Amino acid sequence: MSRIGNSPVSIPEGVTVSVNDNTITVKGKLGELSQEFSEIDIRVEENEVIFERSSDKKNVKSKHGLYRALVNNMVEGVSKGFTKELELVGVGYRASNQGQKLDLAIGYSHNVVLELAPEVKVETVSEKGKNPIVKLSSFDNQLVSQVAAKIRSLRKPEPYKGKGIKYVGEYIRRKAGKSA
Numbered sequence: 801m802s803r804i805g806n807s808p809v810s811i812p813e814g815v816t817v818s819v820n821d822n823t824i825t826v827k828g829k830l831g832e833l834s835q836e837f838s839e840i841d842i843r844v845e846e847n848e849v850i851f852e853r854s855s856d857k858k859n860v861k862s863k864h865g866l867y868r869a870l871v872n873n874m875v876e877g878v879s880k881g882f883t884k885e886l887e888l889v890g891v892g893y894r895a896s897n898q899g900q901k902l903d904l905a906i907g908y909s910h911n912v913v914l915e916l917a918p919e920v921k922v923e924t925v926s927e928k929g930k931n932p933i934v935k936l937s938s939f940d941n942q943l944v945s946q947v948a949a950k951i952r953s954l955r956k957p958e959p960y961k962g963k964g965i966k967y968v969g970e971y972i973r974r975k976a977g978k979s980a
Contacts, residue, residue, distance in 0.1 A: 803865075804864075804865035804868055804869060805851050805853070805861075805864030805865040805867075805868045806851075807868070808848040808849060808850045808851070809848065809849040809868065809871050809872045809875055810847055810848055811844075811847045811848065811849065811875060812875070812879050814828060814829055814879065815827065815828040815875055815878055815879050816828075817844050817849055817871075817875070818844070819842050819843070819844060822836050822837055822838060823835070823836050823837075824837060824842055824849075824871060824874075826871070826874040826875055826878055827878065828875075828877075828878025828879045828939070829878070829879070830877070830878050830879070830880075830881050830939040831877075831878055831919070831939040831940075832878065833874045833877060833878060833939070833940060835867075835870055835871065835874065837863075837867050838863070839853075839854050839855075839859070839860045839863055840852070840853060840854065840860070840863055840864055840867050841853075841854060842867070842871075849871055849875075851864060851867060851868045851871075873941045873942075876941075877938075877939040877940055877941050878939050881937055881938065881939050882937065882938060882939070882940075882941045882944050882945075883935060883936065883937040883944070884935075884936045884937075884944055884945065884947075884948040884967065885933055885934070885935050885936075885967065885968035886933065886934040886936070886948060886951055886952060886965055886966070886967060886968070887931050887932070887933050887965070887966055887967070887968050888904070888906065888931055888932045888933075888934070888965055889931050889957065889962055889963055889964060889965075889966060890906070890907060890955075890963040890964065892905065892907065893905060893906050893907065893931070893932060893963075894926065894932055895924045895926065895932045895933075895934050896924055896926075897922050897923070897924050897934075900915060900916045900917075900918060900920075900922065901913055901914070901915055901916070902914045902916060902922055902924075902934065902951070904951075904954065906954060906955045906964075906965065907955065907963075912954055914950075914951065916936075916947060917943060917947065919938050919939070919940055919943055920936055920937070920938045920943060920944055920947050921936070921937045921938065922934065922935070922936055923935040923937075933968065934951065936948055936951075948967070951965060952965045952966070952967070957970075957972045959972065959973060959974055959975040960974070960975055960977060962974060
């Protein structure tokens, strides 16, 4: 029994949710998101979205909690938004942005330039004596998380010195070097 799928999603003020055939659309002050669904019955009652299974098969049970979580992220995204912060740890690592282009100097012979989606807002913070920080924000949680994972994959943190791109607040498990 899905505990997540059984709890309804509350709709805050300023957010409208509509269900048409196999598509649910959520509109808010930050944007509009839509998601297709199957094998789950979704109803909008008063200020809540309710999810019910059509049967008790294993794949239907798994989709019950999945669609509830996706719709909850959509409602939260169009009302508050999501942010991810990445920290560049290493000597000479720098980040700058011009509009939607993110320019990273992360230890390669050339700078890495990424063109980001227009839905993702990017901001770089560089203070003297501190590691550069890249702030990504958007109303789409899946998109902002995918962009953050792509940036992190360019130079993952290594366990010996801790150099690389990591999420702010992420703990890097360190290894001892070779003992003399």
